[in-house]
Amino acid sequence: MKSLQAATSQALSIGLRKQSLQFPSLCAIRRPLLQDLNSQRRFIMSNSAAWLTAPKARPFEVKSAPAYTPEEHEILVQNRAVAINPVDGSLQAFAWWPMEYPTILGQDVAGEIIAVGSGVTRFKKGDRVVGHALGMATKRVQDNGFQTHTILADHMATPLPDTVAYEDAAVIPLGLSTAACGLFQESPFLQLDLPTHPAQKSNGKAILIWGGSSSVGSNAIQLCCAAGYEVITTASAKNFDYVKKLGASKVLDYNSASIQEDLTKALHGKDIAGVLDCIGGDALKISVDVLQEVAGKGVIATTKGGVDNPPEGISIKRIFGTTLKDNAVGRAIYVDYLPKALAAGAFIPAPGPQIVGNGLEHVQQAVDQIMKGVSATKLVVTL
Ligand SMILES: NC(=O)c1ccc[n+]([C@@H]2O[C@H](COP(=O)([O-])OP(=O)(O)OC[C@H]3O[C@@H](n4cnc5c(N)ncnc54)[C@H](OP(=O)(O)O)[C@@H]3O)[C@@H](O)[C@H]2O)c1
Numbered sequence: 001m002k003s004l005q006a007a008t009s010q011a012l013s014i015g016l017r018k019q020s021l022q023f024p025s026l027c028a029i030r031r032p033l034l035q036d037l038n039s040q041r042r043f044i045m046s047n048s049a050a051w052l053t054a055p056k057a058r059p060f061e062v063k064s065a066p067a068y069t070p071e072e073h074e075i076l077v078q079n080r081a082v083a084i085n086p087v088d089g090s091l092q093a094f095a096w097w098p099m100e101y102p103t104i105l106g107q108d109v110a111g112e113i114i115a116v117g118s119g120v121t122r123f124k125k126g127d128r129v130v131g132h133a134l135g136m137a138t139k140r141v142q143d144n145g146f147q148t149h150t151i152l153a154d155h156m157a158t159p160l161p162d163t164v165a166y167e168d169a170a171v172i173p174l175g176l177s178t179a180a181c182g183l184f185q186e187s188p189f190l191q192l193d194l195p196t197h198p199a200q201k202s203n204g205k206a207i208l209i210w211g212g213s214s215s216v217g218s219n220a221i222q223l224c225c226a227a228g229y230e231v232i233t234t235a236s237a238k239n240f241d242y243v244k245k246l247g248a249s250k251v252l253d254y255n256s257a258s259i260q261e262d263l264t265k266a267l268h269g270k271d272i273a274g275v276l277d278c279i280g281g282d283a284l285k286i287s288v289d290v291l292q293e294v295a296g297k298g299v300i301a302t303t304k305g306g307v308d309n310p311p312e313g314i315s316i317k318r319i320f321g322t323t324l325k326d327n328a329v330g331r332a333i334y335v336d337y338l339p340k341a342l343a344a345g346a347f348i349p350a351p352g353p354q355i356v357g358n359g360l361e362h363v364q365q366a367v368d369q370i371m372k373g374v375s376a377t378k379l380v381v382t383l
Contacts, residue, residue, distance in 0.1 A: 049147035050363040053102045055095035059364040060146070065104070068142040070117035073154050077129060080166035082145045083108035083353070084363075084379040085174050085215070087136070089371040097136065106145025106363075107133050107321075109152070110160065110169040111383075120154045122335070128166070131157030131334070132173035137322040146363050148383055155331050158338040168349045171378035175215035176333065178321035179223055182276045182301030183207075184329045188317040189301050190274040193227045194332050197340040197347075200228030206270040208232050208263065210287050211278035212248055213239035213376040216303055218350040220276050221246040223333075226341065229273055232266050234259065234283075239376045246350060260286050267294045280304020288314055353380035 047067055050060035070076045088105045091097055110130040113123050123129065131152035135144035142151040156177075160169050183192045192207070193200065207224050211217040212233030224231050225247035234254040235243050243251050252262045263286070272295045277284045284306045291298045297313030305318045324330040341347035354377045356366035366379045 047147060047149045048360060049104045049141075049144075050106075050360045051102045052092060052099075052105060055099075055101060056093065057101075058092065060092075060105075060360075060367075062360045062363075065141070065147050065149075068149060068151050070115050070120075070151055072117050072119045074117040074151050075113050075120060075123050075129070075131075075154050075157060076115040076117075077109060077111040077131065077150050077152055077157075078114050079109045079111040079145065079148055079150055079383050081110045081170035081353075081380050081382045082106050082363075083170040083173075084356075084366045084370045084381070086370055087174070088146075089367045091136075092367060093371065100139065104135065104141050104144035104146050105367075106147075106150075107136065107174040108170050108172065109133050109145045109150050110166040111150075114149070116154075122154055123157070123159065128160040128162075129157045130160055130164075130166075130169035130172055132177050132322070132325070134322050134325055137320075137325065146360065148360070153325060156325055156334050158334050158342065161343045163345065164342060164349065167353045167355060167380050167382055170380050171215070171349045171351065171353050172219070172338075174321055175378075176219040176223075176338070177324055177330075178216045178303060178319055179220035179276065179278075180329055180333045181321055181324050182303070182317075182319045183220060183223055183227075184332065185324065185327060188299065188315055189319070190276065190299050192224070192229065192273055194329075195223045195226030195337050195341075197226065197337060197344060199226040199346070202230065203228040204271055205273040206230040206232055206267065207273045208267060208275045208287065208290070209248075209278065210234050210254070210275065210283045212243035212246070212251060213351065214278045215351060215378055216278040217276075218243075218246055218376070220278065221248050222347055222350070226337070226346070230270070232263070234263070236375065242351075242376050246348065254283065260289060263290045264293050270294070272298055274298055275300040277302040277304070281306040284316070288316070351376045351378050353378050355380050355382055358382045 047065045049065035113127045133145040133150050207229045209220045213235040221231050231248045232250045233248045237253050240251045275287045277287050300316045310316050356362050362381045
């Protein structure tokens with residue numbers, strides 16, 4: 001009996017040894033795979049979001065959100081700072097854009113990459129980035145900003161140099177994308193020459209940017225200067241120095257009763273490349289009149305609209321600030337231009353951030369604040 005037991009146990013132990021000898025390569029392959037999965041899990045299992053639970057719901061509810069895995073040409077970012085835009089307030093208050101609820105808002109994120117999808121060659125885990133969260137266009141919750149982790153398309157993100165803090169970088173994306181859509185997309189937009197670093201030499205053409213101290217305007221001034229255009233803009237008198245530092249050659253006070261005459265005089269005799277209206281309404285009406293008077297024709301790209309039947313020769317095109325993701329402009333800005341210009345300090349994240357608080361619990365307060373209006377300021381929540 002004893003010898004039978006001994007024989008069985010010897011046979012078993014030989015069998016086990018054989019087994020592990022037979023599959024050493026599989027074990028070796030599995031271990032790093034599991035380590036990879038575990039390290040990804042460590043980061044993404046704790047995602048949480050400021051949820052908009054139903055149309056016009058208030059306040060945002062901060063609670064857990066799904067864990068995401070980046071797909072092809074996507075990166076998963078652990079957000080360190082998110083910025084607030086007027087659209088976040090208007091979407092919450094008026095629910096004017098079709099969305100599936102519960103949903104998440106937010107388009108501006110800066111943070112650290114914790115995973116990259118297949119085909120991503122520009123980035124690796126650990127890189128610091130800023131990028132445009134495109135959820136308003138894609139309608140996927142993972143593509144929104146007001147959560148601790150966001151999926152970005154790799155061509156709509158830019159690496160951050162060490163000199164640029166997350167809270168500074170977060171001010172950039174929607175303002176930059178919107179300006180770029182109006183300025184550089186093909187006709188019926190302005191179809192201007194693209195910006196470069198170092199900046200293009202002057203091409204002798206001028207552009208009117210109405211609302212230079214706004215987020216869209218601040219980005220537009222810098223983009224136009226880098227593309228070789230002279231910028232004439234409008235702002236309140238207290239922001240004249242601010243827009244000049246960004247590169248505007250002339251700034252006029254839009255609160256002045258003579259703004260139309262002032263602009264007509266400033267643009268007289270110039271070769272006008274078009275108008276970017278960052279404000280809409282009366283600003284657009286006056287822009288139409290000025291353009292007609294000084295050039296007789298031309299294109300106005302507008303963030304808001306407000307004129308339905310422009311006079312003959314003047315065309316008006318409304319911007320939707322995410323469309324550049326689907327054409328060459330997105331890459332031209334986030335891949336080709338911005339990384340170099342940011343690293344060289346030639347592009348300044350503007351307007352500068354006002355930190356509303358740390359943590360997603362502060363998103364509601366920040367969104368309430370944007371609804372009251374800001375001046376040459378971007379509201380930011382750090383995470
Ligand atoms: N269509 C799109 O895809 C899209 C995308 C982004 C934004 N938008 C819209 O575009 C507008 C601008 O957005 P934003 O984020 O750039 O806004 P913002 O930075 O919050 O706008 C605040 C700035 O607007 C300026 N401003 C207000 N009224 C003005 C006027 N009549 N003329 C000139 N400047 C004026 C203020 O200048 P002063 O302080 O110097 O007075 C202030 O600095 C918003 O209505 C937003 O909803 C649309």
